[in-house]
Amino acid sequence: MQPGQRPGSEAIAGKGWWAAHRWLLLRRAAQLSILALFLAGPWFGLWIVKGTIASSLTLDVLPLTDPYLLLQMVLTGHSPEQAALIGALIVLVFYLLVGGRVYCSWVCPVNLVTDAAAWLHQRLGIRHTAQFRRNTRYWILGLTLLLALVSGTLLWELVNPVSIVYRSLIFGVGFAWLLVLAIFLFDLFVSRRGWCSHLCPVGAFYSLLGHLSVLRVSAAARERCNDCMDCYAVCPEPQVIRPALKGAEQNTGPVIMSGNCTNCGRCIDVCSKDVFHVSTRFNNSTTSQFAHKTEVTP
Amino acid sequence: MSDSNDSMGVSRRRFLGDMAKTACGVALLGLGVGLYSRQAASLPATALRPPGALAEEDFLGACVRCGLCVRDCPFDTLRLSQLGEEVANGTPYFVAREVPCEMCPDIPCIKACPTGALDHGLTEIDDSRMGLAVVVDQESCIAFQGLRCEVCYNICPIRNEAITLELQHNTRSGKHALFIPVVHSEACTGCGKCEKACILEEAAIKVLPLHLAKGMLGKHYRLGWKEKEKAGGSLVTPDQQHEYNLPEGMRYDYEGRGLIVDEAATPTPFGDNPLDTLKRGREGL
Ligand code: SF4
Ligand code: SF4
Ligand code: SF4
Ligand code: SF4
Numbered sequence: 001m002q003p004g005q006r007p008g009s010e011a012i013a014g015k016g017w018w019a020a021h022r023w024l025l026l027r028r029a030a031q032l033s034i035l036a037l038f039l040a041g042p043w044f045g046l047w048i049v050k051g052t053i054a055s056s057l058t059l060d061v062l063p064l065t066d067p068y069l070l071l072q073m074v075l076t077g078h079s080p081e082q083a084a085l086i087g088a089l090i091v092l093v094f095y096l097l098v099g100g101r102v103y104c105s106w107v108c109p110v111n112l113v114t115d116a117a118a119w120l121h122q123r124l125g126i127r128h129t130a131q132f133r134r135n136t137r138y139w140i141l142g143l144t145l146l147l148a149l150v151s152g153t154l155l156w157e158l159v160n161p162v163s164i165v166y167r168s169l170i171f172g173v174g175f176a177w178l179l180v181l182a183i184f185l186f187d188l189f190v191s192r193r194g195w196c197s198h199l200c201p202v203g204a205f206y207s208l209l210g211h212l213s214v215l216r217v218s219a220a221a222r223e224r225c226n227d228c229m230d231c232y233a234v235c236p237e238p239q240v241i242r243p244a245l246k247g248a249e250q251n252t253g254p255v256i257m258s259g260n261c262t263n264c265g266r267c268i269d270v271c272s273k274d275v276f277h278v279s280t281r282f283n284n285s286t287t288s289q290f291a292h293k294t295e296v297t298p
Numbered sequence: 299m300s301d302s303n304d305s306m307g308v309s310r311r312r313f314l315g316d317m318a319k320t321a322c323g324v325a326l327l328g329l330g331v332g333l334y335s336r337q338a339a340s341l342p343a344t345a346l347r348p349p350g351a352l353a354e355e356d357f358l359g360a361c362v363r364c365g366l367c368v369r370d371c372p373f374d375t376l377r378l379s380q381l382g383e384e385v386a387n388g389t390p391y392f393v394a395r396e397v398p399c400e401m402c403p404d405i406p407c408i409k410a411c412p413t414g415a416l417d418h419g420l421t422e423i424d425d426s427r428m429g430l431a432v433v434v435d436q437e438s439c440i441a442f443q444g445l446r447c448e449v450c451y452n453i454c455p456i457r458n459e460a461i462t463l464e465l466q467h468n469t470r471s472g473k474h475a476l477f478i479p480v481v482h483s484e485a486c487t488g489c490g491k492c493e494k495a496c497i498l499e500e501a502a503i504k505v506l507p508l509h510l511a512k513g514m515l516g517k518h519y520r521l522g523w524k525e526k527e528k529a530g531g532s533l534v535t536p537d538q539q540h541e542y543n544l545p546e547g548m549r550y551d552y553e554g555r556g557l558i559v560d561e562a563a564t565p566t567p568f569g570d571n572p573l574d575t576l577k578r579g580r581e582g583l
Contacts, residue, residue, distance in 0.1 A: 146328070
C-alpha cells in the first residue's frame, strides 16, 4: 500500500472491484439473509425461522441453540431439555467444521456495527485510541461463566450486546439502539476494533472453538507476498497473519491456525498477489504449498 | 548477562502489571453487572410468567430469551421484555389486564420452549400457577356494595371452583344478599381473565405473583385437629373429655347448640303444675 492509499486499492486495480470485494460481499449477504430469515416471520408472516440467535427453530424441525448460552445454563444448575441439547450440538459441530469465529464475521449482527466503525476509523484517520490486551476477552468469558455459576442465573444475558441487538431487531427495539450506538462510538473513538477483537466474550468462546476448527484461511502462496501490508490493515485480528505469512523461515505452515481468525476472507479480497486461499487445517505442510493448494472459489 | 536479566525482569513486571490491570477491570465489570442485575431482575407485580415457568431464580438461569414461547402463543399473550423495561431483559411475560392467558389445553408455549424454562412436566393447563387472583379492593368491587356483577365469576375458565360466590347479608338494605366473589388457590391458575374482565376502571380483582398473593404459616405451626386427623387419633393421650359442672340432666354442646336440657331424665322437684308445689307446702321440699 502506498502512503495515502487505501488498503485494497492495489487489489482493486489488479483484479477489479468485484473480485476485490468478493468475500466481503458474500459475508454481508450471509449476515443480512440470516437476519432476513428471522425477520420474515414477524414482518411478513413467513415463518421459516422462529426464535432468535440464542435459540431457534427452523421449518419446525431444526432446533439450533447457542452452545455458549447452553454452557452458562448448565453452570446455573439447570439441565436443559433435549431440543436445546441437540440444537447446541448441531451448532457446535457446524462451527467446528467451518471455523469458530465464522459466527462473528458471518452471522453476528454486531459485526456490521463494529466493521462500520473500523471502516470510518480508517477513513477519518483517527490515530490514538486505547488498546486493551487481546486476551481481555478470555477474562471476560471466564467472568460470564463465573457469574452464571455464582448467581444461578444467566446474568450476562442482561447486558450481552450480541443477543440484545438481535432480539431487539426481531422483537421490537426498546432502548437497544443506544447500545448499538455505544458500541459504535466505543470502537470508533475509544478503542479501535475494541469490542469484537478484544472484549466480547461470545467471540472469545468461538475463538476457543476456532482453535480446533477445520476450514481455515491459508497464506498458501506466501512466497508471492510483496509486503504491501494491506491484509494487516483490513484484518480485525492482524496478529494472526504473521505466523502463517512470514513463517517460512521458522518452518511454520502457511495455514492461519489462530482461533482468533474470523474466516472473514477479507485478506483474500485485498491481496493483489492472491496469496491467501481458503483451505483446511490438514493442508499445512511447509513445503511447496502452492503446488497442491486447495482453492475454494465462491 | 545482568542486562538480559534486567530486561526479563522488566518484561515480566510489565506482564504481571498488565494482567493485574485486566483482572481488576474485569472484576469491576463483574461487580457492575452484578449490581445492575439486582434491580434488572426484580420482577414487577404486574408481570406474570408463562404457564409452567420455573421459580423465578431458576427461570432466569434456564430461559435463553429466545422468544419461541412468544411465537407459539396463539393469543399474543406473551411478549419478551425489552431493554429499558423493568422485567429482566429478554424474558417472556404477560400483563393480565392487557392480554390474559387463554389457558390453551395443549399449552403450545411450553411445548415450544427448548430449554425447559417452562416445565415440560406440566401437561394439564389447570395445574399451572402463573399467579393467584386476589380481590384486592373490596371498597370498589361493586359486589361488596350489594350490586350484582359476577363478571369475574362468569369469565373464569375454572368457573365455580377458582372463584365462588359467597352469599352474605346486605346490612344496608336489610333484605338483600351480597354475592361476594371468593378466590380459591387450589383451583386458580392465575390466567388473569378475571382481572382483564373486571368492569371497574382499575380492576378490583388482580392476579398477583404467588409470593405476593399468599401468606405463609410459621413453619413450626401445627394445627391440632389436622395433626389428629393425620395421626388417626389424639396425639395427647388420653383424649380428655371436657367436663362441665352442670346440674344433672343438662349438657353443653360446644358445637353450637348450647345448653341442652334432657327432658326425660329430669327429676325435678317441681311438677308440671305449679299449683302442686303450692299445695304440698313446705314439707314437700
Ligand atoms: S486473517 Fe483474513 S480471514 Fe482471518 S480474520 Fe484476518 S482478514 Fe479475516
Ligand atoms: S397457555 Fe396459550 S394463551 Fe396461555 S400463554 Fe400459553 S400459549 Fe399463550
Ligand atoms: S421458549 Fe423458553 S427459553 Fe425461550 S424465551 Fe420462552 S421460556 Fe425462555
Ligand atoms: S385468574 Fe381469575 S379467571 Fe383465571 S383461574 Fe384464577 S380466578 Fe379464574
